[in-house]
Each structure stands twice: as C-alpha cells, then as structure tokens.
Amino acid sequence: MTELQTLRHSCAHVLANAILVLWPEAQFAAGPPTSNGFYYDVELSHRITPEDFELLEREMRRIIHAAQPFEKQVVSRQEALELGRSGELASLGARSTPSYFKLDIIERIPLEEEITLYRNGSFLDLCAGPHVSDTSKINAFRLTHVASAYYRGDEKNPQLQRIYGTAFPTQEELEHYFSMLEESKKRDHRKLGKELQLFTFDDQVGPGLPLWLPKGTVLLEELEKLAKETEFQAGYERVKTPHIAREELYKTSGHLPYYAQSMFPSMELEDDDQKSSYYLKAMNCPHHHKLFSALPRSYRDLPIRFAEYGTCYRYEKSGELMGLMRVRAMNMNDGHIYCTEEQFAEEFRAVNDMYLQYFRLFGITRYQMRFSTHDPAKLGEKFVDDPLRWRRTEAMVRDVLTSNNIHFVEIPNEAAFYGPKIDVQVWSATGREFTLATNQVDFAVPQRFGLLYTTSENKKATPLCIHRAPLGTHERFLGFLIEHFAGDFPVWLAPQQVRIMPVSTRAINYATMLLQELRSHGVRARADLSTEKIGAKIRLAQLEKIPHMIVIGEREEKTGTLSLRSREKGDEGVLSKEIFYQRLQEEILQRKLTTKIKEI
RNA sequence: GCCGACGUAGCACAGUGGUAGUGCAGCUGAUUCGUAAUCAGCAGGUCAGGGGUUCGAAUCCCCUCGUCGGCUCCA
Structure with a gap:
C-alpha cells in the first residue's frame, strides 16, 4: 500500500468510527482505498444522504483532532471470531448483534495468514493495515458521494450503502483534486456531445x-x-x-x-407453418x-x-x-x-x-x-x-x-x-x-x-x-x-473545419467565393454571413470549437489573402489563400494531430 | 436488473401549496462594425407521462418512463 493509500484507508476507519457514533448499530463490510480516495460499505437502516455528510465530517474532524493512535494487535483466529460474535469488530464496543460481515471476511482469510486488528480510540476493526501513526495525520479529507453496492459485488448478496470520500496529505492537494474534477466534468462527452x-x-x-x-x-x-x-x-x-x-x-x-x-x-x-426465431x-x-x-x-x-x-x-x-x-x-x-x-x-x-x-x-x-x-x-x-x-x-x-x-x-x-x-x-x-x-x-x-x-x-x-x-x-x-480532445478535434476530424467570417456585408461576395473554393477542395467550411460584429462571430466559432477561423474584409479581398485565426493559437495574421489551402490539405490528408492534448 | 438521487422553454438554472420566471440560444427590426458577446422588440411551457390528496399542485403521495451516482458484465 502506498503512503497515500494508507492515509486514505485510515480515513475510511475514521469514517466508520464517525458513522458508529451516530448509528451504533451499523454493520460494516469492506473499506479499502481506491484510485481516487476511499469508501466504506455499511449496512444501516438509516439512508445516509449527502445532507448527513456535514454531521459525519464534523464527527470525523473531532476524531482526527483527538490524535488517536492506530494500535495494531495480532490475534488468533479464535479470538477474532469471538470478537466478531460479540459484535465488537468494526464497532465501538460489544453489541447484541454479531459483526456478521466481518465474521464472513475472517472465514475467507487463508489459514496460514496472520489476523490483525487495528484500534483507534474505542473503534476496533478487523484490518490487514497498515495505518498512519495516529488520526491527526489525516489532514485534508472530504466525503464525496454515497452509492450502493452488493456485498462482495454479488447481486445475490445484501445491498450495502457505499460511502465514498477522499483524503490528501494537504488541503491544497485536496482542493486541487476537486478543481480537476470540475475541469473534467466540462469535458464529459455527454455534456460536450x-x-x-x-x-x-x-x-x-x-x-x-x-x-x-x-x-x-x-x-x-x-x-x-x-x-x-x-x-x-x-x-x-x-x-x-x-x-x-x-x-x-x-x-x-x-x-x-x-x-x-x-x-x-x-x-x-x-412462415408456411415453419417456426423460426431470429x-x-x-x-x-x-x-x-x-x-x-x-x-x-x-x-x-x-x-x-x-x-x-x-x-x-x-x-x-x-x-x-x-x-x-x-x-x-x-x-x-x-x-x-x-x-x-x-x-x-x-x-x-x-x-x-x-x-x-x-x-x-x-x-x-x-x-x-x-x-x-x-x-x-x-x-x-x-x-x-x-x-x-x-x-x-x-x-x-x-x-x-x-x-x-x-x-x-x-x-x-x-x-x-x-x-x-x-x-x-x-x-x-x-x-x-x-x-x-x-x-x-x-x-x-x-x-x-x-x-x-x-x-x-x-x-x-x-x-x-x-x-x-x-x-x-x-x-x-x-x-x-x-x-x-475536450471537443477540440484535430482538423481532419472536425465536423466543421473552417469558418469564414466577413467583417461586414461588404465582404460577403469574397466570403462566398472562398467558401466555394474551400468546398471544391473537399474542405468542410461554412461562412457566417450574419450582421453580427466580428467579435461575436469569433466568439461563436470559438465556442463551436472550429479549428480555423478566417476573417476577411476589404483589405483581404483586394490582395486575395485571408486573415487566419486558429482555435489553438488565436490570431495568426494575414497569409495568401494558396498557402492556407496547402496547409489545410496537409493537416487533413496527413491527419495531423493539430490539437494540444491537455491531460487531466 | 437492484439501491439512492434527480427530471421546470432548445441549453443553463430559479421557483416548496395560491396567476410559471431569469440568462443565453431562436425570431423580427435597427446597426456595417477588424480578432471571445451591438441594441431594441417578440415569441417560446400539458413543469417527463399517468393517477391521487386538496377549494387550489411544478411544489405533497403513488405508479410508469428517462437521466445521473454506484454494484455485475463488457466494446
């Protein structure tokens, strides 16, 4: 387990602990770290909702501030089973109901393997560990969502509530994680689609x-x-x-x-008295x-x-x-x-x-x-x-x-x-x-x-x-x-490759001519002949993630040139039609990767 | 399929029992403008669908459909 996973797993224990403070009858299954945080599976008649998170997080912070050391304890299989039967595993003390998921987990631990327990404060849990030295090492955490999961992933088993959270060594990293999450939501294909x-x-x-x-x-x-x-x-x-x-x-x-x-x-x-299934x-x-x-x-x-x-x-x-x-x-x-x-x-x-x-x-x-x-x-x-x-x-x-x-x-x-x-x-x-x-x-x-x-x-x-x-x-x-691509498709893939934008109606003829030339080259081009100002046309094209924007006015018409603005680089200045067409052809035929790929 | 949450105009959202709203998009008109939003007016809704409670339901309850977060499987 990496240090970060250890931190997160320890946080899962603190979460279970907090849940028990609020609902002592809760039965816990597994609470591992995940690639982005951690979760703990719990069986509880109360439906935990995000509204409960504030309460839970407050309780978790209390446990963290108490700097409770995580104490490891090696026990015999027999001792572990007895603690489970008296409901003391994943619990704050003895209970009338056995810790039945934990008992099931013990049954599945290979005989030659050592069974260990971890305790922080009065919370005792069956756990292979390791953990951070004490709860105060958990600094930045947040509960994120709640979902349901079948015990051991089998739909024949009881359905548990899975409480997800995440934890980081510092508050900055935690905040950075959530801002990344916001960013990635923006590129969700359902939203962009x-x-x-x-x-x-x-x-x-x-x-x-x-x-x-x-x-x-x-x-x-x-x-x-x-x-x-x-x-x-x-x-x-x-x-x-x-x-x-x-x-x-x-x-x-x-x-x-x-x-x-x-x-x-x-x-x-x-058909013709003949039955068939397709x-x-x-x-x-x-x-x-x-x-x-x-x-x-x-x-x-x-x-x-x-x-x-x-x-x-x-x-x-x-x-x-x-x-x-x-x-x-x-x-x-x-x-x-x-x-x-x-x-x-x-x-x-x-x-x-x-x-x-x-x-x-x-x-x-x-x-x-x-x-x-x-x-x-x-x-x-x-x-x-x-x-x-x-x-x-x-x-x-x-x-x-x-x-x-x-x-x-x-x-x-x-x-x-x-x-x-x-x-x-x-x-x-x-x-x-x-x-x-x-x-x-x-x-x-x-x-x-x-x-x-x-x-x-x-x-x-x-x-x-x-x-x-x-x-x-x-x-x-x-x-x-x-x-x-976050919707920024390379030119060869882009649904619309070029948008022609005359600065005023005076350049409409030139725009139409360019459009025809581009189309005859097989380029997916359109012209924005609306009476909007050039800034508005650019904004629209940029939002539509069109790779090449061509701005033309009387200056370009006179010289047979065009002013190119690219989605990635912005204003690229004036160039001749021929040079632009050639560049386009290369980008398209060679399927150039014209998009800057932002990893998330 | 199961558990939970959600569903209001094309889109993003407000509205928690008393006449359905805002912004953007759309339409119409004016504006002719040089690199991310010109101005004004207009139109747009069975509040997912159905049933119920109530004098009165977007709002409360039930059912159905769909979406989202997960569980299993998989491209």
Whole structure:
C-alpha cells in the first residue's frame, strides 16, 4: 500500500468510527482505498444522504483532532471470531448483534495468514493495515458521494450503502483534486456531445440508442474512413453481413444460452407453418465464420482477414447504460483473421502495431494493455478444456508483447472462454474505466463451426482466429475521443473545419467565393454571413470549437489573402489563400494531430 | 436488473401549496462594425407521462418512463 493509500484507508476507519457514533448499530463490510480516495460499505437502516455528510465530517474532524493512535494487535483466529460474535469488530464496543460481515471476511482469510486488528480510540476493526501513526495525520479529507453496492459485488448478496470520500496529505492537494474534477466534468462527452450537437438520445427511440446528428456523423464517417484505409493497407478484405440471424447460428457459436441475457429477446416468426426465431446480432464473429466456410479454403489462402463495421445490439442492463460509453446499439470496428498456428505470432503482432499506430495518430498515451489469461482450475468450466492450446497461445501473446516492449499487466482468470486476449483500458472524464479496444485469440469457436482449410499435406485443419477491434466501437471510441480532445478535434476530424467570417456585408461576395473554393477542395467550411460584429462571430466559432477561423474584409479581398485565426493559437495574421489551402490539405490528408492534448 | 438521487422553454438554472420566471440560444427590426458577446422588440411551457390528496399542485403521495451516482458484465 502506498503512503497515500494508507492515509486514505485510515480515513475510511475514521469514517466508520464517525458513522458508529451516530448509528451504533451499523454493520460494516469492506473499506479499502481506491484510485481516487476511499469508501466504506455499511449496512444501516438509516439512508445516509449527502445532507448527513456535514454531521459525519464534523464527527470525523473531532476524531482526527483527538490524535488517536492506530494500535495494531495480532490475534488468533479464535479470538477474532469471538470478537466478531460479540459484535465488537468494526464497532465501538460489544453489541447484541454479531459483526456478521466481518465474521464472513475472517472465514475467507487463508489459514496460514496472520489476523490483525487495528484500534483507534474505542473503534476496533478487523484490518490487514497498515495505518498512519495516529488520526491527526489525516489532514485534508472530504466525503464525496454515497452509492450502493452488493456485498462482495454479488447481486445475490445484501445491498450495502457505499460511502465514498477522499483524503490528501494537504488541503491544497485536496482542493486541487476537486478543481480537476470540475475541469473534467466540462469535458464529459455527454455534456460536450450536447453542446457541440454531435448526438442525442430520445425516449421514444429508446435508452442506449444514440442518434447521430450531422456533426457527429462526420466524426463517425471520418473514423470509418481511417479504419478502411488502414485495414486496406494491412491486407484486410471488407465484408458485409446482416444485423439478424437465426437462433441456430448462436447455438452453433455457443452464445446461446450463455449470452442470451445480454441479447435482445428473439423475434418469433411463423412462415408456411415453419417456426423460426431470429436474434439481433450481439457480435459479428458467427457471421464472419460463415463467410469463411462459404468457400473451400486452402493453406495458400491464409491468412484471411475479414473486416466490417458491424452493427451489434446488446441488451445491457438499464442501470449500466452511460452516454456513448455503454450503449445498446453499436458499430464495431470488427475484424477476424483466420490463420495457421505458424502465422499467428506475425498476425497478432500486426494487429498490435495497428493499435499503436492509431494511438499515436490520436495522441493517446494514457491507457493500459491488459493481458487476460485463463485459470487452469477453471478449465472445462469457464474456459475451453484445452490446456496445451492455452499454454501455447498465451505464450505467443506474451512473447509478442514483450518482444515489442509493450507495457502490460497480466490478469489471470479474465480470458474469453475461447482464448486469451488483450484489452486496452482507458478512463472516462468521470474516472470510470472502460475497455476501448480488444484483441482476442480464439482456438475454440472455429472448431464449433467446423471451419477447415486444406493443408499442404492435403489434410484438413482448423484455423486459429483472431478477433480484433482496434477502434472498439464508434460509440465508445468517439465518446472517448470527445473527452480526450475536450471537443477540440484535430482538423481532419472536425465536423466543421473552417469558418469564414466577413467583417461586414461588404465582404460577403469574397466570403462566398472562398467558401466555394474551400468546398471544391473537399474542405468542410461554412461562412457566417450574419450582421453580427466580428467579435461575436469569433466568439461563436470559438465556442463551436472550429479549428480555423478566417476573417476577411476589404483589405483581404483586394490582395486575395485571408486573415487566419486558429482555435489553438488565436490570431495568426494575414497569409495568401494558396498557402492556407496547402496547409489545410496537409493537416487533413496527413491527419495531423493539430490539437494540444491537455491531460487531466 | 437492484439501491439512492434527480427530471421546470432548445441549453443553463430559479421557483416548496395560491396567476410559471431569469440568462443565453431562436425570431423580427435597427446597426456595417477588424480578432471571445451591438441594441431594441417578440415569441417560446400539458413543469417527463399517468393517477391521487386538496377549494387550489411544478411544489405533497403513488405508479410508469428517462437521466445521473454506484454494484455485475463488457466494446
């Protein structure tokens, strides 16, 4: 535990202590530090609301001022259980009700592990520690919000109140944290999406079903163009598949009944006395597998790389929906590579290179590669029972990562049921973690589909499959990009690239001419011919985050020049049309990263 | 899905039982202006939807829908 985490965890103890002063019957579960602060899970009939925070914080400050030392105590399992039964754990003293969550936690502590308690004042808690020396070391803290959480994250368990807070070594750092939080709220894609008129949701259309406004559609199509060009260069072939399929397809793939609760309910049809069920597709792979099996395949054809911007529908739980980051209808930058085991490493490496190429293009530096592997104990249950293949493919993936010096974390037991995978994790403006992109190995499903190719020895063999989505889905990727750029899209992506602003109606003709020239160059330009003053026009364009603003008047008209103001640099002075057009072309064609990226 | 909070004009918000408001955006007119807001006028609402309590409901109660903060899963 880092020093900051220790501080925050100690603060969680003080929070529990304060809650007990107000509600002595409270039952506590876990109270760990988090990446931004800490929380404590509590079961209590009183609903703690933000209005209670002031009272709680006052009590916490009292405890902090008392400078109560944190005293560690090693106890036997038996002693710990007895204290729990008499309600003394996470309590200010003996109670009539046992500390049942703490008792459950004790049961889960491995036998060989030491059990420790920590006490400050009269508050005693089961805790692995460590803690700060005494409560006065906690200086700057604040309770932030309250939410609910199931005990141990399982919805079959009781629901607890989770009180969140944060703590910092100094008041300045605490205040800085909250001002950062304010800043990041400004770049929340839901807020910017509304302000910049990128997308909308409508109750009658349905929750989690984004409607793309014209400006958002530009982003979406530019992204798609990028993917198509990149995939063409990488030897992919584009395919197109329908949005629905018969039940049988998903029985073959194994998604039914496993994945059924995440799919929209089936459509039941009755044609010519023949009943059939259709499902909206939740993934594209089964369709692509059918494209593979549609033709006889030889080892000479491999690798075969299919790519499609496939629209998928997933019935995400209503409480899980979140702006563009989690939706029910999504366009996946999907692709499937069918290859031999010998080709695998090279193909997998190429996919990784594609990720990195995209990340460089967008200036994405804050992400985590997560390598998810299987758990040998769960073979045949959560994971396909093929230990040899697991070992081989995991070794191949690990090797690709390390030989390319790609930093990654390895997480066991998180693989797909059909093979290991790499997920790229990013964080939204509100701090939530999302999988932006994925790269998965599949050595099981091609077999279920009976996919075969003819080997050089004229035998039949099943290919390996790589599922990959370097740009994830349009929805999530754009949600992420909106926040990443804070709405300041680089010129090549910007819904409107140039705004022409005549200083008076006298320059309207020149403005119209420039507009036509820019359009003929394929530039997304508009002219502001309103009678507003130039300051007002600039303000409007700046708020709309248009990268290039062109100010023209009689001076420019006479000399065939234009006065450029850029979103980032402000007034850039007068330059010739030709020089500006050339600069624009470069920015657009080379997809230059013209935005200054402000990390938060 | 579950727990909690919230839902007032296109947007941001005020209004806690007695005639629905402010700012910005919009529309109309005037203004012709050189790098982040020219002035004036006008229009805009089943207060999310439905039901109830009350002489009277945006306001109190119930149901539904949606959004937000979390829990699980995931692109």
